[in-house]
Amino acid sequence: xxxxIIPDIPxxxxxxxLPSPSSTAATNILLTGEILPTDTQLSTPNAAFRxxxxxxxxxxxxxxxxxxxxxxxxxxxxxxxLTRRGQLLIQAPNGSTIWSSSxxxxxxxxxxxxxSDGHVAIYGPSVWSTPYQRSxxxxxxxxxxxxxxxxxxxxxxxxxxxxxxxxxxxxxxxMKDDCGLELVKESEGVVxxxxxxxKGRNCFVRLDHRGQLAVVDDRFKVVWASKAAEADGxxxxxxxxxxxxxxxxxxxxxxxx
Numbered sequence: 001x002x003x004x005i006i007p008d009i010p011x012x013x014x015x016x017x018l019p020s021p022s023s024t025a026a027t028n029i030l031l032t033g034e035i036l037p038t039d040t041q042l043s044t045p046n047a048a049f050r051x052x053x054x055x056x057x058x059x060x061x062x063x064x065x066x067x068x069x070x071x072x073x074x075x076x077x078x079x080x081x082l083t084r085r086g087q088l089l090i091q092a093p094n095g096s097t098i099w100s101s102s103x104x105x106x107x108x109x110x111x112x113x114x115x116s117d118g119h120v121a122i123y124g125p126s127v128w129s130t131p132y133q134r135s136x137x138x139x140x141x142x143x144x145x146x147x148x149x150x151x152x153x154x155x156x157x158x159x160x161x162x163x164x165x166x167x168x169x170x171x172x173x174x175m176k177d178d179c180g181l182e183l184v185k186e187s188e189g190v191v192x193x194x195x196x197x198x199k200g201r202n203c204f205v206r207l208d209h210r211g212q213l214a215v216v217d218d219r220f221k222v223v224w225a226s227k228a229a230e231a232d233g234x235x236x237x238x239x240x241x242x243x244x245x246x247x248x249x250x251x252x253x254x255x256x257x
Contacts, residue, residue: 028114036080042114051080061118066255123248127211128226160205168239179203211235
């Protein structure tokens with residue numbers, strides 16, 4: 001695993017890399033089993049994590065730079081995938097691996113996230129998730145842009161107050177003012193709920209350093225909680241385009257390490 005510094009790139013070039021908005025579905029997340037095709041990227045309004053046609057993986061950001069240094073191998077049309085062992089892999093068309101982010105870890109479901117600080121980090125395995133929606137389709141990667149006004153994740157120590165939400169595409173995880181935590185699909189309505197409606201006032205949702213999501217009332221009483229992980233660490237709650245909300249962690253790799 002070799003890291004190199006990329007020379008300064010004008011912000012205008014960075015903006016040219018970002019795809020034109022065609023949906024509010026977010027592409028700042030790559031999940032286990034998903035594939036990022038050549039010349040596509042994870043993106044936020046001010047950063048891009050791109051797998052180039054020459055098989056080089058690069059992070060573009062006004063102040064931060066990272067690359068895999070795999071653009072000189074006389075190979076083209078590589079893809080980027082996230083495995084069930086928590087690894088980002090650059091793979092050649094013949095299926096061979098030419099770069100990996102880190103050694104393999106335990107089997108599970110992971111998430112690679114392009115964060116608002118401009119770094120990419122891998123979190124996992126999954127600690128908790130809402131049920132899969134059988135009717136939910138998976139958004140095609142590389143063809144959507146995140147909404148600049150929506151947040152689709154939150155980290156350990158952060159909270160979601162009443163009447164606020166995390167959103168991705170047509171799905172939103174909302175903390176209601178009646179103390180109910182709901183996962184809502186625009187075209188269908190509520191597809192999952194915590195069962196805490198009416199059980200408190202001025203409730204909020206918090207994510208702790210054991211990856212436990214909890215609904216807490218104004219007396220700081222926990223009225224609902226998800227499964228907790230065995231180890232302390234830095235976890236993330238993500239709302240996916242496929243209609244799930246899931247907690248991943250701890251963080252196992254990042255472009256700033």
